[in-house]
Amino acid sequence: MLEADGIQYTRKGRAILNRIYIAAKENxxxxxxxxxxxxxxxxxQIMFGSLKAxxxxxxxxxxxxxxxYSEKNLINYLPQFTGLPKGIKVTTVCKLYNVSFTxxxxxxxxxxxxxxxxxxxxSKGTQRLLELYxxxxxxxxxxxxDEPFSYIMPLHIEKIKTLIRQKAKDKIIILTDHMxxxxxxxxxKIYLIKNAATIEVNDEDDLIRLGYLPDTFR
Amino acid sequence: xxxxxxxxIYFLKQFWLVFLVEIFCSKRFYSExxxxxxxxxxxxxxxxxxxxxxLFNSNYKNKYFFYxxxxxxxxxxxxxxxxxxxxxxxxxxxxLYHYF
Numbered sequence: 001m002l003e004a005d006g007i008q009y010t011r012k013g014r015a016i017l018n019r020i021y022i023a024a025k026e027n028x029x030x031x032x033x034x035x036x037x038x039x040x041x042x043x044x045q046i047m048f049g050s051l052k053a054x055x056x057x058x059x060x061x062x063x064x065x066x067x068x069y070s071e072k073n074l075i076n077y078l079p080q081f082t083g084l085p086k087g088i089k090v091t092t093v094c095k096l097y098n099v100s101f102t103x104x105x106x107x108x109x110x111x112x113x114x115x116x117x118x119x120x121x122x123s124k125g126t127q128r129l130l131e132l133y134x135x136x137x138x139x140x141x142x143x144x145x146d147e148p149f150s151y152i153m154p155l156h157i158e159k160i161k162t163l164i165r166q167k168a169k170d171k172i173i174i175l176t177d178h179m180x181x182x183x184x185x186x187x188x189k190i191y192l193i194k195n196a197a198t199i200e201v202n203d204e205d206d207l208i209r210l211g212y213l214p215d216t217f218r
Numbered sequence: 219x220x221x222x223x224x225x226x227i228y229f230l231k232q233f234w235l236v237f238l239v240e241i242f243c244s245k246r247f248y249s250e251x252x253x254x255x256x257x258x259x260x261x262x263x264x265x266x267x268x269x270x271x272x273l274f275n276s277n278y279k280n281k282y283f284f285y286x287x288x289x290x291x292x293x294x295x296x297x298x299x300x301x302x303x304x305x306x307x308x309x310x311x312x313x314l315y316h317y318f
Contacts, residue, residue, distance in 0.1 A: 048286065049286075050282070050283070050286045067291070069286045069287070069289060069291075070289050070290075070291060071289075072289065076287050077283065077286065077287060079280065079283045081280055083280065083281070083283035083284045083287065084284055085228070085281065085284055088228070096221060096224060096288070135287070
């Protein structure tokens with residue numbers, strides 16, 4: 001189980017995150033929702049270890065992690081934007097993360113991608129798809145996905161959702177997205193960030209009551 | 219493929235032009251082998267890398283995630299790059315001192 005506890009993060013005197021508690025287990029997908037600028041990406045980066053908070057306790061099975069991303073085979077973080085360098089080749093990315101290019105092509109049947117292409121020459125959607133597939137296919141135990149469905153066409157979104165469900169069997173997956181229907185269909189546990197704190201929500205009614213979803217959502 | 223080593227070399231590769239300029243400058247400074255020439259070269263080196271760090275660090279905010287995912291911290295990347303730069307200067311100095 002991965003826990004993010006008591007995170008405090010202030011930016012320009014404003015508390016972005018204050019009373020935070022998130023517990024994500026193996027064999028389930030955990031979702032984080034919240035309005036724009038509420039601190040979802042900030043929280044993910046703190047959990048990943050790339051952003052230092054005033055206080056943060058990130059624990060894996062009760063053991064506190066100092067710098068999660070530098071731990072061997074532990075965590076991957078998919079940022080909101082493509083993090084792969086434009087000049088790197090697809091084949092190099094696959095080798096780097098020990099992922100089979102043939103499996104990738106087979107999984108996304110009509111994906112337009114060649115082994116010797118550079119990341120920069122791919123469309124944004126394909127870049128996103130490749131990055132997602134690669135991070136989900138690594139041996140790492142924890143995968144953090146920040147808006148994974150951006151730029152991806154509906155057919156591939158369903159494939160990605162299936163892949164996330166498959167991989168969640170032996171991984172801890174935490175994701176955030178504004179497309180609530182995807183979060184709802186994938187996640188067994190959902191947290192809402194509101195007023196710098198996390199609130200565990202049970203259903204849409206909670207999210208409507210807390211002002212995240214419109215009344216017309218029902 | 220060793221992920222960390224790949225990441226370090228990939229980061230370093232971006233500075234190939236800087237290294238060329240450095241070798242050229244070092245040659246100019248060290249060829250006279252005077253104490254003041256060496257100290258000037260050191261000052262120039264510090265200034266050059268300070269400017270590069272400030273430029274890259276702000277522009278690289280998002281690009282660092284690739285390296286973080288390989289398990290590398292920002293500090294590791296820069297320390298490796300600076301160490302390589304210092305080594306290149308030392309090697310250039312030794313070659314020039316001994317052979318020219």
